[in-house]
Amino acid sequence: MNAMPMSRVVFDAVVVEEDCSFTFIQLCQACHTSGAQMRSLVDEGILQPQGEGPGDWLFDGEAMRTARMALRLTRELQFGLEAAALVLDLLAQNEALRSRLRREGRL
């Protein structure tokens, strides 16, 4: 185990969903995936960047979470992209319903 540093350094953090956007390459790096794979998420409509082509694409801060979840589903459960897209939609619906239950204290 590393020793604790002598001086106390507190790192500042930014909230990705609110303060960050990603270029195509940045999003690939943040999601540990290839350009081809990331493109296929766009082609499937899972991600909706602004801009004309990969060189111009700009993704909002929510894209990282969506992309990582879609990639996990394809990698870890061997889902095809269509299935992953469907599961993401169903998870969003599920979350909306759970959120109603949570508001009412029934969850």
Add this chain to the structure above:
Amino acid sequence: MDFKDYYQALGVERNATQDVIKRAYRKLARKYHPDVSKEPDAENRFKAVAEAHEALIDPERRAAYDDLARRREQAQARGQAFDPAPGWPGDYEFSGRGAEGRSAGGDDADFSDFFASLFGRAGRQAGGRGAGARPTGHGPGADHHARIDIAFEDTYRGADHTISLRHAVLDPQGHATMQQRQIEVHIPKGVRPGQHLRLAGQGEPGEGGAPAGDLYLEIAFRPHAHFRIDGADLWFDLPVSPWEAALGASVNAPTPEGEVQLSIPAGSVAGRKLRLKGRGLPGKQPGDLYAVLQIALPSADSDAARAAYTALAAAFPQHDPRRALEGRTP
């Protein structure tokens, strides 16, 4: 180091075929996948299942594991504590060929020390962990991901948080060992569950002078005794007495930033929602705080209390709480 029973983790026999192992893994992976599962402790269960699959689906790794398990049993049969040394885990070598494992979105969330010790670098590479885009040779360091639980109050005040991160480090012989490092991060005010923090340059170091990767922290909140979170809004149940609900009252109500006086309008019913605008989670667009009224009936456990209820009944001869049900009985 704890020995892991990978066959038990997948619920299969020792002599299960690769197909049986694969099927067992897929079924359990769907059941416990943290993105889809609501099972308690899904994440740890999923990791255990993924690790077992990773170890057993590759014939070389499975053979090494079986050998280790057999030696352990022999030692136990002789009444000895199992000591894999000398030389373990260097006893086993792996070509990395024929590996079929495609697992478990590790990033910083790694397999056990047991797995790393047994399979080392070969296990990691063959398994494709960290997925694909790991830079080779010279290039920027990879981005890392981890998750932290913060206290509900941290988002109101902003807070400094010490987090421990475990990550695999390869020694010159290619063996992976787990190292732990601690960093302190300032949690910005207004962060919400499910959001991510980015710490620039705190991921994997770059090679050849290239920049380090970033560290992403997914935020989870520890549950709060009173407040329920829905997006940026907070909800809580506010108990009031029947007379407060009927006549109106000013009551003390908790908010995350301290107590406030809340006016209960006369004629309130159970379930009525009172909104305190902007008192939800802070942020650029602060959420609202909702108090849901609950009528708390005093118990009729004394003569005076029973007399009061009797007087109440006498005062409302026309009151029929079941009017809406009338005529609906079969």
